[in-house]
Amino acid sequence: MEKQFVKGRKELHKNYAVRAIIGVILLAAAGVLQLAARGGTGSRLYAEGVGGFSAFGEWYATTVYPYIVGIYGRICGIFSFSVVEISLYIGIIWMILYTASHIMAAIRRTETRKAAAGAWFSAACLILGILAFLYTACCGVNYYRRPFSGYLELEVRDSTVEELADLCEYLTEKVNETVDTSPYNRTWNTEGQLAMSALGETFPQLAGYYPRPKPLTVSWILSVQQLSGIYSPFTVEANYNQAMTDYNIPHAICHELSHLRGFMREDEANFIGYLACIGSENPSFRYSGYLTGWIYAGNALAAQDRETYMALYMRLNEQTQAHLAANNAFWDRYEGKVAEVANQMNDTYLKINSQTDGVKSYGRMVDLMLAYYRQ
Numbered sequence: 001m002e003k004q005f006v007k008g009r010k011e012l013h014k015n016y017a018v019r020a021i022i023g024v025i026l027l028a029a030a031g032v033l034q035l036a037a038r039g040g041t042g043s044r045l046y047a048e049g050v051g052g053f054s055a056f057g058e059w060y061a062t063t064v065y066p067y068i069v070g071i072y073g074r075i076c077g078i079f080s081f082s083v084v085e086i087s088l089y090i091g092i093i094w095m096i097l098y099t100a101s102h103i104m105a106a107i108r109r110t111e112t113r114k115a116a117a118g119a120w121f122s123a124a125c126l127i128l129g130i131l132a133f134l135y136t137a138c139c140g141v142n143y144y145r146r147p148f149s150g151y152l153e154l155e156v157r158d159s160t161v162e163e164l165a166d167l168c169e170y171l172t173e174k175v176n177e178t179v180d181t182s183p184y185n186r187t188w189n190t191e192g193q194l195a196m197s198a199l200g201e202t203f204p205q206l207a208g209y210y211p212r213p214k215p216l217t218v219s220w221i222l223s224v225q226q227l228s229g230i231y232s233p234f235t236v237e238a239n240y241n242q243a244m245t246d247y248n249i250p251h252a253i254c255h256e257l258s259h260l261r262g263f264m265r266e267d268e269a270n271f272i273g274y275l276a277c278i279g280s281e282n283p284s285f286r287y288s289g290y291l292t293g294w295i296y297a298g299n300a301l302a303a304q305d306r307e308t309y310m311a312l313y314m315r316l317n318e319q320t321q322a323h324l325a326a327n328n329a330f331w332d333r334y335e336g337k338v339a340e341v342a343n344q345m346n347d348t349y350l351k352i353n354s355q356t357d358g359v360k361s362y363g364r365m366v367d368l369m370l371a372y373y374r375q
Contacts, residue, residue, distance in 0.1 A: 015122075016118045016119055016121075016122040017122070019122040019123065019125065019126040020121065020122040020125045020126070022126055022129065023122070023124075023125035023126040023127070023128060023129030023130070024125065024129065025129070026126075026129030026130055026132065026133040027128065027129045027132050027133070029133055029136075030129075030132040030133045030135070030136040030137075030140075033060075033136045033137065033140070033141055034136055034140055034141070036054075036056045036141075037054055037056055037057045037060065037140070037141040037143070037144040038054065038144060039054065039056070053144050053145055053146045053147065053150075054144045056141075056144070057141055057142065057143070057144030057145045057146075058144075058145045058146045060141045060142070060145070061141070061142045061145035061146075061262035062145070062205075062262070065138070065141075065142060065262045066208055066209075066262075068137065068138055068236060069208065069209060069211070069236055069260050069261075070208070070209050072138075072235075072236050073209070073211040073236035073237070073260065074209065074211060076211065076235045076236055076237055077211030077212050077237070080212075080214070081214065081217065082214040082215070082216055082217065082232075082235075082237060082239050083232075083235040083237060084232035084234055084235040084237055084239065085216050085217060085218070085221075085239065087234070087235070098120075098123065099120060131234060134233055134234045135233045135234065137233075138233035138234070138236055139231070139233030139259075139264060140233075142259075142262040142263070142264045143264045143265070145262055145263070145264075147263075147265060147268055148203075148205060148206075148258075148263045148268045148271070148272060149268065149271070149368055149371070151203065151205050152203075152372070152375075154368065154371035154372060154375060155371050155374065155375070156367050156368065156371045157367075157371070159367070159370045161301070161304045161305050163370060163374070164297065164300060164301050164304065164366070164370065165301060165305065165308050165312075166373075167297050167369060167370055167373050168294065168297050168298055168301050168308075168309070168312050169312060170373065171290055171293050171294040171297055171298075172294065172312045172315050172316060174278075174290040174294075175287070175290045175291050175294050175316060175317075175320055176315070176316065176317050176320070178283060178286045178287040178290055179287060179317050179319050179320055180247075180283045180284045180286075180287035181319055182246075182283070182284045183246055184242065184246045184249050186215075188249060188250055188253060188282075188284065188285075189212050189213050189214070189253065190212070191250070191280065191282045191284075191285060192210075192213050192250065192253035192254055192257055192276075192285075193210045193212060193213070193257070194280070194281075194282075195250075195254055195276040195277060195279065195280040195282070195285055196210050196254055196257045196258070196261075196276050197210060198276075198279060198280070198281075199272070199275055199276045199279055200261075202279075205261065205263075206258070206261050206272065208261060210257050210260060211236065211237065211238070211260065213237075213238040213239070213240060213253045213256060213257055214237055214238070214239050214240075215239070215240055215241070215242035216239050216240070216241065216242065219241045219242050219243035219244075220243065222239075222240075222241040222243075223241060223243055223244070223330075223333075223334050224334050224336075226331060226334060227241060228240065228241050228244055228248050228252040228255075229241060229252040229253070229255060229256040230256070231256050231259035231260070231264075236260065238253065238256035238257045238259065238260060239256065240252040240253055240256055243330075244327070244330055244331075245323060245326050245327040245330050246284075246323075247284075247287060247288050247291055247292075247323050247327070248288065248292070248327065249288070250277055250280075250282070250284055250285040250287075250288035250289070251273045251274065251277050251285075251288045251289055251292040252273070253273075254272065254273035254276040254277055254285075254289075255269045255270060255272070255273035256269070257273075257276075258272035258273060258276075266364075267364035267365045267367075267368060268368070270292075270296070270365035270368075271365050271368040271369065271372075273289070273292070274289050274292060274293050274365070274369065275289075275372075276289070277289025277290075277292070278290055278293075291320065291323070293365075293369055295324075296365050296366050296369070297366050297369060297370075298312065298313070300366045
C-alpha cells in the first residue's frame with residue numbers, strides 16, 4: 001500500500017513537471033519570436049515616434065498570420081459571443097476553485113504543502129506559457145511589420161494650422177451630409193465585415209477573411225477603462241463596447257478588425273477604420289467615420305486655433321452636437337482612478353511594443369488623414 005502511495009505521488013510530481021516544462025518551452029518560443037521580430041529593423045517610414053519594421057515582422061504578418069486568422073480566428077468566430085470574455089470569467093472561477101481545493105487538501109493533509117505548491121506553480125507556468133505564446137504569435141510580432149501607410153506612400157509631415165483647418169472644414173461638411181440617427185443593432189457586425197472586405201478590394205494588404213466582430217456582454221469592463229474596443233490575441237477576436245454612444249460603434253468595429261490584418265499600431269487602425277467607414281454603403285458607418293475623423297482633427301485644431309474650432313463646431317447640425325454631448329456625458333461617468341490606471345497601463349503596453357508615443361499615438365491618425373487629404 002505504501003509503495004503504491006509513493007508511486008502515485010511520483011507520478012503526480014512527474015505530471016507537474018511536464019506541465020511546467022511545457023510552459024517554459026512556450027515561453028521560450030514566444031521569446032524567440034519576439035527577438036526575431038525586434039532584431040532586424042528595416043527602413044523607417046516615420047522620422048520619429050512609430051519606429052521601424054523588420055523583415056521578419058513583415059514576412060510573418062503577410063505569410064503566417066493570415067493562416068492564424070483563417071483557421072483559429074474562424075473557429076472562434078463560429079460563436080456569437082465573445083470567446084475571450086467568457087473564457088475570462090470561467091478562468092477566474094477555475095483559478096479560485098483550483099487554488100482553494102489544493103489549499104484545503106494541504107490543510108486536511110490529504111496532500112502535502114509541497115505538492116499543493118507544485119500543482120499551483122506548474123499550472124501557473126503552463127497558463128503563462130500558453131498566454132505568452134498566443135499573444136506573441138497572434139499580436140506581438142505584428143507590431144514590427146511594415147506600417148499600412150508605407151504601402152500608400154503617403155507624405156506624413158508637419159502640417160500648418162491652415163491645412164488642419166481645411167481638413168476640419170471638409171469633415172464638417174461631410175458630417176452634415178451624412179448625419180445618421182439610426183440606433184445600434186447587431187447587423188452592424190456584418191456591415192463591419194463588409195466594409196473591411198470592400199476596403200480590401202482597394203488595398204490588397206487588407207484583403208482576406210474577417211471573423212465577425214463581437215460586443216462584450218459586460219461592456220462595463222471596457223467603459224471603466226475608457227476603451228471603445230479591444231483586440232483579443234488569445235482568441236483572434238475583434239471585441240467592442242456596445243454600451244457607448246451609438247455613432248462610435250461602426251468605427252470601433254472597423255478599428256478592431258484592422259488588427260486582424262496584422263496592423264497593430266493604433267494610429268494605423270484608427271486610419272484604416274476611418275477609410276473603411278467612409279467607403280461603406282451603410283449610412284451609419286459613413287457618419288461614424290466622418291464624425292470620428294472630425295473629433296480627432298477637431299481636437300488637434302482646438303489646441304492650435306480655438307476660435308476656428310468653435311466656428312466649425314457651431315456649423316455642425318443639431319443632431320451631431322447632441323451626439324457629441326451624449327458621448328462626453330457617457331465617458332465622464334467612468335472618469336476616476338480605474339480609468340487613470342488603465343490609461344497608464346495602455347500607455348506602458350504601447351511603449352513596450354515600440355510605439356514610443358504611447359497613448360498619444362492614437363492622435364497620429366490626424367497626420368495620416370492630413371496626408372491622405374493632401375494626396
